[in-house]
Amino acid sequence: MSQQVPALPDLPEATVARLPEYLRALHHLAESGNDTVSSEALAGAAGVNSAKLRKDLSHLGSYGTRGVGYDVALLIDQIEYVLGLTQRRAVALVGVGNLGHALAGYAGFGSRGFRIAALFDADPGRVGEHINGLVVRHIDELPEIAEAESIAIGVIATPATAAQSVADRLVAAGVTSILNFAPCVLSVPDGVDVRKVDLAIELQILSFHEHRKASLIALPAAGGLTALPGGLAATGTEEAVGS
Template identity: 80%
Template structure:
């Protein structure tokens, strides 16, 4: 499998300041976990900007992105953005920083291979354009699909991949083929010059080290959610068993205490009877005397 390439491996490291057209900042060497969270920060920032906000505190942005504020501040410090005490972060320049780091200011061309049900839906997804991408080419091996217009774009045959990738300057591809065809198509894409693949096919791809692959398996995600549901059920069952055990212990304790009280009461009655009997005997003895 491929390995993620970093700015350090590409020979460029450093911190990023404000992004301006006249100056290209050094590219930071970011931890993979930070890279994975940047899109969430960007989504939250876009929403805040659309609702009329110019600044946001680290706590507010962290809450909107679903992370803790300490983690957010550390992530943004990798970009050289530390905010202003008492004010927070200026939204517009921070959006520009993150978009630059993610390469979204380039409006990258993307190829989509496989226009079945899933591929068809992906081809019509309007969110790609608003996030810095354009679907530049659609491919399928099914001749009955070739020529079909999806969102204004004609489906090409997979044999045209080398020509179109070169013409459109495509470096990213989305793979939505059946599992059995995925590896062969990935080989075609890599040979044509594609260096990043988003793989929806339920199969592990073997690609050169310089090619990055991100795998999206919906069944795996559902299985992970199933684990969480199972764990919650198990915990609820354990809580109920524990509650039942506590209630049983409380009842047993109450019965034991009641039994002890009964024993104590019987002891007192016995003492009273003994005292009465003793008095009676003493009385008889007095009479006899």
């Protein structure tokens, strides 16, 4: 029995954050020749529990079929529709240093529903450079190119000192969604969405987990207490009060 793609639902943010993981897993299943998938198998491929997955997909009006599971192709269509990936969205990338250069050359965006439509930099030494079939333009050309290419998404890969200025330029050019790789917090008007990717923060979070694992291993020899700065002590098994 076929299912119709529902009207665009108002999804919880946590569900929206998991949909790309489901989509990645579904594309892999489709490429492997799978027409259907159980909720348990899809949840395992996406790294979530099956109850959470079923609840997320129910928001899309997709409940699967008992004994069969989910139709892989249909579920791909539903998720891509909800995520707005039925059109290849044009993206502007500002800053073509080491990180920006790598992002500009990444071939995976095309298969995920995006195309890097324009590259910008303020450094005259980089303007005119060819990267992955695109010519780096000067940032001053942003307004007219953003209009010509119908760009609504911008990626900032500049140093932190330039990021706010770049964000202001993107917003002025009509960009309403920004992915920020610069290690800073941006101030943008209401109606502009910002996602921040800070690799150092992710490493610091992993460092916490490494530190915690090491302290737990050392607990017996330390008498069950771990000294903290400021004269505090923690047992290593309870959350710090006031955090």
